[in-house]
Amino acid sequence: MIVNQASASESTKDKWKESLDILSAASLEIETLATEYTSHAIELAMEAAQKGARKFIAVGGDGTIHEVMTGLLRFSDQEGVNLGEFTLAVLPYGTGNDWIRTAGIPADMTESAKCIIKGNTAKEDVVRLSFDNGVYCMANIGGIGLDADICYNTNCLKKKGYKGEFLYKMVAPFSIFTKVRRKASIEIDGEQVYSGSIFTIVLGNGLYRGGGLRQTQEGGRWDDGLMEVSIQKGVNHIKALSQMMHIFTGDFAVLDGIITRRCKKMIVKPLDRRADRVEADGEIPGTLPLTVEVTGQQINIIVP
Numbered sequence: 001m002i003v004n005q006a007s008a009s010e011s012t013k014d015k016w017k018e019s020l021d022i023l024s025a026a027s028l029e030i031e032t033l034a035t036e037y038t039s040h041a042i043e044l045a046m047e048a049a050q051k052g053a054r055k056f057i058a059v060g061g062d063g064t065i066h067e068v069m070t071g072l073l074r075f076s077d078q079e080g081v082n083l084g085e086f087t088l089a090v091l092p093y094g095t096g097n098d099w100i101r102t103a104g105i106p107a108d109m110t111e112s113a114k115c116i117i118k119g120n121t122a123k124e125d126v127v128r129l130s131f132d133n134g135v136y137c138m139a140n141i142g143g144i145g146l147d148a149d150i151c152y153n154t155n156c157l158k159k160k161g162y163k164g165e166f167l168y169k170m171v172a173p174f175s176i177f178t179k180v181r182r183k184a185s186i187e188i189d190g191e192q193v194y195s196g197s198i199f200t201i202v203l204g205n206g207l208y209r210g211g212g213l214r215q216t217q218e219g220g221r222w223d224d225g226l227m228e229v230s231i232q233k234g235v236n237h238i239k240a241l242s243q244m245m246h247i248f249t250g251d252f253a254v255l256d257g258i259i260t261r262r263c264k265k266m267i268v269k270p271l272d273r274r275a276d277r278v279e280a281d282g283e284i285p286g287t288l289p290l291t292v293e294v295t296g297q298q299i300n301i302i303v304p
Helices: 007-014 016-025 040-050 062-079 099-103 109-118 146-159 166-177 237-247
Strands: 055-060 087-092 121-131 134-137 141-145 182-188 191-204 227-233 259-263 265-270 277-280 283-287 290-302
Touching: 016 055, 016 109, 040 055, 040 062, 055 062, 062 087, 062 121, 062 134, 062 283, 062 290, 087 099, 087 109, 121 277, 121 283, 134 283, 141 146, 146 166, 146 191, 146 277, 146 283, 166 237, 191 259, 259 265
Parallel strands: 055 087, 087 290
Antiparallel strands: 121 134, 121 290, 141 191, 141 277, 182 191, 182 265, 191 227, 227 259, 265 290, 277 283
């Protein structure tokens, strides 16, 4: 059990032991490891996997899941161990908790603990993000440009002590009207699909972001060997706001001018001197250039 005590604006710190008591009462033998700094869960997951652990519980939000899965992906790359050997469960002590929405895991801690006790599993595709400075896993969703700026600005406010799900929705308008539109080239499954200025590129392994919002096309699954991509070109700020309002109605991906694809691999290269940020599961692992690909491996996940 890898515990991010700082998740949900540090409210996890005093609560997670209640879930541990429920699991222990069901005769589950659990070793707990607590994170002490950003990206520590990546290191802890790698070290535990190296010692032979194959069943993990991520205690925290989407960022914690992202870090645990990144650690397992790096271990897999390093040791050649297939990620199908691993099982991941989640106790959703986060803010947005979007990963659990696709998995169908209840947000109630007692009920999510019961899911772990039952032990039902499903499969999730493993998606690799490759930067010049390293490899990360996209457990749920990702974004380039505006989506990354929103996450960056939201995280800055969290570090200053601001809390709550409203942060994402509050920061979004500010990020839209301050967005600098930068140019990039986008190649998807070997096809050059766009070259020019972009406002945002949305990546989806899971379905939801920002507390249950949708920006990718309907029908996607995270066990079908494909990821979803929605590309918003470099429109003006007013049109960008108008289009972004459709994330609340779920039809953003079908708007005129939005490029959508289901694919296995995407390569995005910056065409400006300053490159756009990239976000994955609410974290900012780097900037362009970026290669995103469905690895062909699947990890076992605990579901109801």
